[in-house]
Amino acid sequence: MKYSSLKVSLLVSFFFYSNYGFSEEIAAQGADKARDFYNEEHFIIEEPDTEGNPSVSGRPQVKFLDGMRVGPGDDKTGYETTGYVTNSVAITARKGVQADLIRVIENPPLGLPKIPVPDSNPLTAEKINLGRKLFFDRRLSLNNTFSCAMCHVPEQGFSSNELEKAVGLEGRSNRRNSPTIYNVAYIERLFYDGRESTLENQIWGPLLEHNEMAMTSFGHVLQKLSTLEDYEGLFEAAFDGRGADILTLGKAFASYQRVLVSGNSPFDRWYFAKEENAINEQAKRGFALFSGKAQCITCHTVQEKTALFTDNQFHNTGLGFKRSMGIKPEKERMLIAPGTYAYVKQAKVKLVGEGPLADVGRYEVTLDPDDRWKYRTSSLRNIALTAPYMHDGSMHSLQEVIAFYNQGGMLKNENGFPNVTQSPLINPLGLSEDEIEDIVAFLMTLTGDNIAEIVSDAFSAPVGDT
Amino acid sequence: MNIKKFISKPLKVLAPFVAASVMATNPVMADETCMSPYMVKIVGQEDFVYVWTLGVEGLGDGQDKMVTVDVNPKSEHYGKVIHSESVGGRNEAHHSGFTDDRKYLWAGGLDSNKIFIFDVHTDPAKATLVKTIDDFVSKSGGVVGPHTTYALPGRMIITGLSNNQDHGGRTALVEYTNSGEYIDTYWMPTDDNLQGAHKGGQFADGYGYDVRALPSKNVMLTSSFTGWSNYMMDFGAMLGDAEAMKRFGNTMVIWDLHTRKPKQILDVPGAPLEVRCAWKPENQYCFSTTALTSQIVLLHDNDNDGMWQADNVSDIANPADIPLPVDISIQSDDALLWVNTFLDGMTRAYDITDPHAPKEVYSKKIGNQVNMVSSSWDGKRLYYTTSLLGNWDKKAQDNDQFIKLYHWDGKEMTEQFVIDFHEEKLGRAHQMRFGAYSLYGKQAKVEQAKNPIVAMSK
Numbered sequence: 001m002k003y004s005s006l007k008v009s010l011l012v013s014f015f016f017y018s019n020y021g022f023s024e025e026i027a028a029q030g031a032d033k034a035r036d037f038y039n040e041e042h043f044i045i046e047e048p049d050t051e052g053n054p055s056v057s058g059r060p061q062v063k064f065l066d067g068m069r070v071g072p073g074d075d076k077t078g079y080e081t082t083g084y085v086t087n088s089v090a091i092t093a094r095k096g097v098q099a100d101l102i103r104v105i106e107n108p109p110l111g112l113p114k115i116p117v118p119d120s121n122p123l124t125a126e127k128i129n130l131g132r133k134l135f136f137d138r139r140l141s142l143n144n145t146f147s148c149a150m151c152h153v154p155e156q157g158f159s160s161n162e163l164e165k166a167v168g169l170e171g172r173s174n175r176r177n178s179p180t181i182y183n184v185a186y187i188e189r190l191f192y193d194g195r196e197s198t199l200e201n202q203i204w205g206p207l208l209e210h211n212e213m214a215m216t217s218f219g220h221v222l223q224k225l226s227t228l229e230d231y232e233g234l235f236e237a238a239f240d241g242r243g244a245d246i247l248t249l250g251k252a253f254a255s256y257q258r259v260l261v262s263g264n265s266p267f268d269r270w271y272f273a274k275e276e277n278a279i280n281e282q283a284k285r286g287f288a289l290f291s292g293k294a295q296c297i298t299c300h301t302v303q304e305k306t307a308l309f310t311d312n313q314f315h316n317t318g319l320g321f322k323r324s325m326g327i328k329p330e331k332e333r334m335l336i337a338p339g340t341y342a343y344v345k346q347a348k349v350k351l352v353g354e355g356p357l358a359d360v361g362r363y364e365v366t367l368d369p370d371d372r373w374k375y376r377t378s379s380l381r382n383i384a385l386t387a388p389y390m391h392d393g394s395m396h397s398l399q400e401v402i403a404f405y406n407q408g409g410m411l412k413n414e415n416g417f418p419n420v421t422q423s424p425l426i427n428p429l430g431l432s433e434d435e436i437e438d439i440v441a442f443l444m445t446l447t448g449d450n451i452a453e454i455v456s457d458a459f460s461a462p463v464g465d466t
Numbered sequence: 467m468n469i470k471k472f473i474s475k476p477l478k479v480l481a482p483f484v485a486a487s488v489m490a491t492n493p494v495m496a497d498e499t500c501m502s503p504y505m506v507k508i509v510g511q512e513d514f515v516y517v518w519t520l521g522v523e524g525l526g527d528g529q530d531k532m533v534t535v536d537v538n539p540k541s542e543h544y545g546k547v548i549h550s551e552s553v554g555g556r557n558e559a560h561h562s563g564f565t566d567d568r569k570y571l572w573a574g575g576l577d578s579n580k581i582f583i584f585d586v587h588t589d590p591a592k593a594t595l596v597k598t599i600d601d602f603v604s605k606s607g608g609v610v611g612p613h614t615t616y617a618l619p620g621r622m623i624i625t626g627l628s629n630n631q632d633h634g635g636r637t638a639l640v641e642y643t644n645s646g647e648y649i650d651t652y653w654m655p656t657d658d659n660l661q662g663a664h665k666g667g668q669f670a671d672g673y674g675y676d677v678r679a680l681p682s683k684n685v686m687l688t689s690s691f692t693g694w695s696n697y698m699m700d701f702g703a704m705l706g707d708a709e710a711m712k713r714f715g716n717t718m719v720i721w722d723l724h725t726r727k728p729k730q731i732l733d734v735p736g737a738p739l740e741v742r743c744a745w746k747p748e749n750q751y752c753f754s755t756t757a758l759t760s761q762i763v764l765l766h767d768n769d770n771d772g773m774w775q776a777d778n779v780s781d782i783a784n785p786a787d788i789p790l791p792v793d794i795s796i797q798s799d800d801a802l803l804w805v806n807t808f809l810d811g812m813t814r815a816y817d818i819t820d821p822h823a824p825k826e827v828y829s830k831k832i833g834n835q836v837n838m839v840s841s842s843w844d845g846k847r848l849y850y851t852t853s854l855l856g857n858w859d860k861k862a863q864d865n866d867q868f869i870k871l872y873h874w875d876g877k878e879m880t881e882q883f884v885i886d887f888h889e890e891k892l893g894r895a896h897q898m899r900f901g902a903y904s905l906y907g908k909q910a911k912v913e914q915a916k917n918p919i920v921a922m923s924k
Contacts, residue, residue: 072632072634073631073632073634073636073656074632074634074635074636074671074672074713076709076712076713079712084668084669085668085669086656086657086668086669086670086671086716087657088636088656088657088658088670088671088672089656089657089658090636090653090656090658090659090672091607091608091629091631091636091637091638091653091672092607092653092659093658093659094631138603138630143555143557143577143578144578144579145577145578145579145610145694150632150633153631153632156632160632161709162632162634162695162709162710162713163695163707163709163710164706164707164708164709164710165703165707167633167695167698167699170556170558170577170698170856170857171558171577171697171698171699171700171856171857173699173700173703332705332706334705334708334711335708335711335712336711336714336736336758336759336788337714337716337735337736337737337756337758337759338668338669338716338735340735340736340759342786342788344705344788348788348809349702349705349706350702350861351702351809351860351861351864352701352702352705352809352858352859352860352861353700353701353702353703353705353706353861354700354702354703354861355702356703356706388708388709393707393709396708396709463608463630463631465601465603465604465608465630466579466600466601466603466604
């Protein structure tokens, strides 16, 4: 009884907010001011729908795949309403079993092509094991707080469900969402702007970036590694007696990431193996829209025997332009507690923020004005696991993403300034709400069948700490 | 050797007696009112304030430091910095707390996870770094962000804010001996492992922030804030990140003080931060305030049946403005609660003689921003500092960084001194703890006046 009354008292308190200043202050301050106060300044309380379910769909949700819990250990599904209940998991529950990941080299999963492996870095189990250990080692950062896995969290789709944009060492801001590592082996030009060419080279970016792991030099990384006793002999064993150096470190990291391959999804079994019942009718309708009216397949490509769902090319969809050139509203609605919102003025946000960081996309690599706000097409595989979406993590559901494309990107900003480099492939699509839901249903069929195995394998690695 | 098994049992049995004896032999309870009840006491005027200060890149030596300020009005250096002890790196210096014998001050780094232990008894005028715990994360099994360092008999209990798996808010309490040996980790209850705690509402988020003990009720109370990703990131960026904004604590947990087991999880939406308990024996309740929803929360066990309640008992300023309540301080006679709100830089006094219906009775603007408030035991001196978190503080000209002393006569506050931490090239002034010669049977040294004003160390 006491607990139910507590709940009621909290809710009553919320409702008090919803009337805050309404009954007394309207009369005292005049209708206009009161309306302004009511509409824009005060808290809004959102109730669950009539079935008690959160009213928002498409958010990341915890899933159990082959008995493995996948998704944020701190699940916030439904946080937008007062009906939210926690679904948290203990930190001590992180336990896993090392898997034979290298087998995918001989037998790539259904739907995926042969994994490209450079001659200079043939895959071995020793390199993969060493790469895994490195991937989870927070000591590889300047102040021992950051490993790759702090942003590419295994149970969160090797991305981060908890942040729109990554946060680096000492809390430094990043401009972009942490991309998933699943199937990174197939990406031809790495990072959203394609600035890096190989997985072997790629690791040095995050290790040395001031706003990521912030090590101060190549030598600094290698010297620090040489002081960690638990690495003694591991590089030599993996690289024919050769110790840790600029090349072997990159090769070890690359070897682990290269085998994080996940296919044989329900879609693959339906489309490539012709298992008629592998996906439902809604998802089939969704694929028809995906490859037809919605034109998604133009960039998220599907081949005859395999599908990467990316053309590995760079496109201006309008989103980057919107971030750089769009006009923000004076006030923004913010969630401050479950189901409780407040409107906060931009002026107030500016007092405590450095402001958004400039991001012009592929242009930053080529300096070609035609490349402004172009970003690499992301694969759609395992997209159910990798919210929030887009290069800046600004879209929280797939419905939101498809709605953005449905309206045709952003050809001009609120003041009429034109987005001259927007891809001609981006056009209003005329999709109905039902059609959008069908496409989402199709996208949900792209989760690979070995996610639990890969996450469990990741959990088998110790987190490297001082 | 299993230290916990070896030591903890007799200590746990003795704990209430130790507390009782400390109280009996020290009629004046404490100099500042947020201290552990197990703490040895200062009688009368404090001599020093130790300010745990965040280094700022490009300012002075750029690193965190423990700054000793002379606050005895009889001293020649009254209102001056007399010592600064740099610790290396920017660790996100945040809170600190004394061991129960008050000889050592433990100060945590929310980012680097280091705990710096300062000797404050050999020479109370120089808080001197004597030990650094740099394996807190691995020893604790993955706890990140050591926050409150709180004295229990012979022990320090440390609240975490985050973890080494996702830098989110799930975390634990960690126990050490006074000499710095790790004892055990007590994870905050989560839905999959409530550890026997009663989940009375909708939430069991596993988050942590502050801890306080009420020995007579055999309880510890913990509150909940947010994980590393949020407390370290640019405040403005976080406000614009809708996912990040979901990751704040909505719970308080009642623990069995002796067994360190969680007993009850209370729904307290909106990030309840500081916890302060009433001092009078008949007042068996505590307060907290919620950072995002701006509520004073009363924690009580009115029916005395061991089942606690959390009641929102008052708004703080206008909650719709999100004033961001931060530090609070309860007066030793349980009559006033000081509440600072960061964004408007105000301090407010609430009359809490009826704890169920606090009333704002006084307010004053301290600066463009304000975070911590520390009160002398007699309530006549109130010290204020400004920094909240390195990346949450206001920018540019609004980024005040100072320590200010006010005298409070029960009706009005009068500024006594201010030290500008920008001008002194020290950094961001955060948490304050008081020191005094009298704690150690010492007198202020006459020759102290001849010493240089600032002795920079390290």
